[in-house]
Amino acid sequence: MIKHYEISGTDFANGGEASSDFKTVLKKLGVPMDVIRKVSIAMYEAEINTIIHGHGGTCDAEIMPDRVVITFKDSGPGIKDIDLAMQEGYSTATDQIRELGFGAGMGLPNIKKYTDDMQIETSEGKGTTVILTIKL
Template sequence: MRIKMKLHYEVDGDNFLVAGEASGAVKRTLKQIGIDAAIIRKIAISMYEAEMNMVIHADGGEIDVEITSEKVKIVLKDRGPGIPNIDLAMKEGYSTASHEIRELGFGAGMGLPNMKKYSDDLKITSEVGVGTTVQLVVFLH
C-alpha cells in the first residue's frame, strides 16, 4: 500500500484549551490508515511534547506533517524566544517554564528528551529572538 499525505496545523501560543489537538488529529489519522499502534504511540508522544513546547515557550507556530509508506516526518516551527543552549535544554529535568506553567502540571523538563526518545530522528535548529524548528521522523518499518 502506497501512502502519501500532507497535513498542516496552526498552533496558538498560551492556549491550553486546544493544546495537543494537532497531535491528537494526527494520531486519529494514523489509526484510520492502519499504522501499527506501537508506532502511533511514538509519533503521538514526540509530537505532543513538541506541540506543548510551542504553547508553553513560544507564541505558537505551525506544524507540517508528511506521511508516506516509509515514515512520518513532522516539522514544527515556532515564533518563540529560541533556545540559547540546545545541549542544556536536552538534559532531563532542565526547564525554563514559569512557576505558573509548572503549577498547571507542565514544564518538568522532559519535552526535548522525550522527543529524542520516541522519534527515530530529531533535528532542532534555533535562533534566539527568532524561533525554533523541530523536525521529528519516525520510520514505519
C-alpha cells in the same frame, strides 16, 4: 501527504489537538499501534513546547511510505543552549506554567526517546524549528 496545523500560543486547554487529530489519520491508514503511540507522545510533547516556549506556531505532519516527518515551527525566543535543554529535568518554563503542571524538563528528552531522528534549528530571538522523524 501533509497535514497542516496551526498551534495557538496561549491555548493550554486545547493543547494536543494536532497530535490527537493526526493519531486518527494514522489509524485510518492502518499504521501499527506501537508506531502511532510513539508519534502521539513525541508530537504531543512538541506541541506543548510550541505553546509554552514558542508562543504558538505551526505544525506540518508529512506521511511518506516509509516514515512520518513532523515539523514544528515557531517564532518564539529560540533556545539558548540546546545541550542544556536536552537534559532531563532542565526547563526554562515560568513558575506560572509550572503551576499548571507543565515544564518538568522532559519535553525534548521524551521527543528524542520516541523518535528515530530529531533535528533542532534555533536562533535566539527569531524562533525554533523542530523536525521529528519516525520510521513506519
